[in-house]
Amino acid sequence: QQPVQSPQAVILREGEDAVINCSSSKALYSVHWYRQKHGEAPVFLMILLKGGEQKGHEKISASFNEKKQQSSLYLTASQLSYSGTYFCGTEGSPSGGGADGLTFGKGTHLIIQP
Amino acid sequence: NAGVTQTPKFRILKIGQSMTLQCTQDMNHNYMYWYRQDPGMGLKLIYYSVGAGITDKGEVPNGYNVSRSTTEDFPLRLELAAPSQTSVYFCASSFTGGIGYTFGSGTRLTVV
Numbered sequence: 001q002q003p004v005q006s007p008q009a010v011i012l013r014e015g016e017d018a019v020i021n022c023s024s025s026k027a028l029y030s031v032h033w034y035r036q037k038h039g040e041a042p043v044f045l046m047i048l049l050k051g052g053e054q055k056g057h058e059k060i061s062a063s064f065n066e067k068k069q070q071s072s073l074y075l076t077a078s079q080l081s082y083s084g085t086y087f088c089g090t091e092g093s094p095s096g097g098g099a100d101g102l103t104f105g106k107g108t109h110l111i112i113q114p
Numbered sequence: 115n116a117g118v119t120q121t122p123k124f125r126i127l128k129i130g131q132s133m134t135l136q137c138t139q140d141m142n143h144n145y146m147y148w149y150r151q152d153p154g155m156g157l158k159l160i161y162y163s164v165g166a167g168i169t170d171k172g173e174v175p176n177g178y179n180v181s182r183s184t185t186e187d188f189p190l191r192l193e194l195a196a197p198s199q200t201s202v203y204f205c206a207s208s209f210t211g212g213i214g215y216t217f218g219s220g221t222r223l224t225v226v
Contacts, residue, residue, distance in 0.1 A: 043217070044215055045214075089215075103159070104158075
């Protein structure tokens with residue numbers, strides 16, 4: 001079942017913070033986060049495995065609450081280069097690397113204005 | 115390294131025609147995937163493969179076929195193209211161990 005992302009879209013000024021949420025009705029083993037710019041391929045940001053860990057990547061970090069079957073992506077002090085569509089991809093089986101394929105949300109459009 | 119290479123980048127097909135979308139990766143990844151992306155719908159899994167000679171259906175396999183004769187190549191075959199297959203198709207590959215997918219640049223297919 002497709003995870004639900006919120007918000008669908010967000011417009012920020014450069015330097016502001018954003019949170020993007022990903023919720024699933026199924027038990028999750030891992031959550032992937034990707035960013036896609038218009039007309040380009042999705043680019044991997046990070047993966048969170050079952051265990052409630054939090055990861056960071058430059059000024060972008062994420063958390064995974066397996067009990068709530070939710071993940072959140074945090075973008076702090078946003079830069080113009082952060083603009084794009086963010087997708088979460090979820091995995092329900094314990095292969096750990098999305099071997100059986102990820103189920104992606106519909107995406108969150110992030111626009112950063114100067 | 116080239117990563118994941120998809121060809122062609124663009125294609126227009128007439129209803130009922132067939133074609134093969136090519137996908138090649140040079141990273142020695144075991145796992146390969148085909149997704150389609152329609153506006154506002156995210157990415158939907160068509161087929162995937164966990165190794166040479168092994169393929170399995172994803173969420174939306176109808177109208178498509180795949181083969182995996184080598185680790186490097188994972189072509190997607192469209193038989194009897196229909197307007198509903200108008201989409202952007204992405205091939206991706208991965209290792210196990212949680213380093214994420216590497217996507218190709220996509221093929222934009224229009225069926226008229």
